[in-house]
Amino acid sequence: MNVRPASPADGPAIRDVARRSLQASYSLGPQAITSAIEEWYDEEQLEATLADGDRLLLVADDDGQIVGFSESVLAADNTGTLLWLHVDPAHRGVGNAASLFERTREQLRELGATHLQGRVLDDNVDGNTFYEEQGFERAGSEEIDIAGQTYVENLYTESERWGREPMETDEGRTVYVDHDNHERGSIAPFHVVYGGEDAEDRYGYFCSNCNTLANAMDSMGRIECDGCGNVRKPLRWDAAYL
Missing domain, CATH: 3.40.630.30 (Gcn5-related N-acetyltransferase (GNAT))
Structure with a gap:
């Protein structure tokens, strides 16, 4: 073969x-x-x-x-x-x-x-x-x-877990990119980003296509990365996050 x-x-x-x-x-x-x-x-x-x-x-x-x-x-x-x-x-x-x-x-x-x-x-x-x-x-x-x-x-x-990586926002706040928690994007996955290392406070998303933070979500749960246009499309269960 x-x-x-x-x-x-x-x-x-x-x-x-x-x-x-x-x-x-x-x-x-x-x-x-x-x-x-x-x-x-x-x-x-x-x-x-x-x-x-x-x-x-x-x-x-x-x-x-x-x-x-x-x-x-x-x-x-x-x-x-x-x-x-x-x-x-x-x-x-x-x-x-x-x-x-x-x-x-x-x-x-x-x-x-x-x-x-x-x-x-x-x-x-x-x-x-x-x-x-x-x-x-x-x-x-x-x-x-x-x-x-x-x-x-x-x-x-x-077998090796990647864990959460600290990252500083433009406002100087430290957030944590979870490399083990992804959601689909139109170009590449979005990593979930938390406001604290304990992962209790969700901050937004990290676009893995251009390595930038994307935390603006519209009323339908749609996220689009300003850097490259990668899109996380809203799905039926997204209403839980509104």
């Missing part, structure tokens, strides 16, 4: 593998799966992903047949995040997932990643077990929206 960068011609095979994998591993309805694949891997989005230098899309090619793929992103703080790792159910159990994972990790490190993390939906038992078998530890969880439904997604990191 050859693990290589994806090309535009791999689009149909990537969508097919994603569909089979999601059907086998997740409690998602047919419409949710179809909507997710259209949103994440249609031709336009796939082209944008392949053109993004901070995105990594690798395919597992078994003698011309795509049997799996991984999608990752590298943030400006050198955090490499494995967003998805899919293997066709008919090709599982023979080491394809492990080979794809190891090559993805190598590629992220070659791109400059010094910290690695992975995300997997909570109801994917095999996926959670897989990260544990690779020596990763669960560092937290968050709710995400897929086709209008809320799901819990677990965050796994390599």
Whole structure:
């Protein structure tokens, strides 16, 4: 099996593998799966992903047949995040997932990643077990929206926890960036920022794409980084933070 960068011609095979994998591993309805694949891997989005230098899309090619793929992103703080790792159910159990994972990790490190993390939906038992078998530890969880439904997604990191890093605001106040607690952004993750080291007082967010603080939230829970345009889009459960 050859693990290589994806090309535009791999689009149909990537969508097919994603569909089979999601059907086998997740409690998602047919419409949710179809909507997710259209949103994440249609031709336009796939082209944008392949053109993004901070995105990594690798395919597992078994003698011309795509049997799996991984999608990752590298943030400006050198955090490499494995967003998805899919293997066709008919090709599982023979080491394809492990080979794809190891090559993805190598590629992220070659791109400059010094910290690695992975995300997997909570109801994917095999996926959670897989990260544990690779020596990763669960560092937290968050709710995400897929086709209008809320799901819990677990965050796994390599065994070393990164902790909270003090940072001074423009007003001279010391706040703490939690490198183990992230939320999705349109370009790169936002780290949660606390007003105290005890993590009881949430201050705002830290944009990992340009390493700046972003603490202005509108009435709908939307945050946009002034430095680079990275956006944390509001989701249904954001009303709890208004």
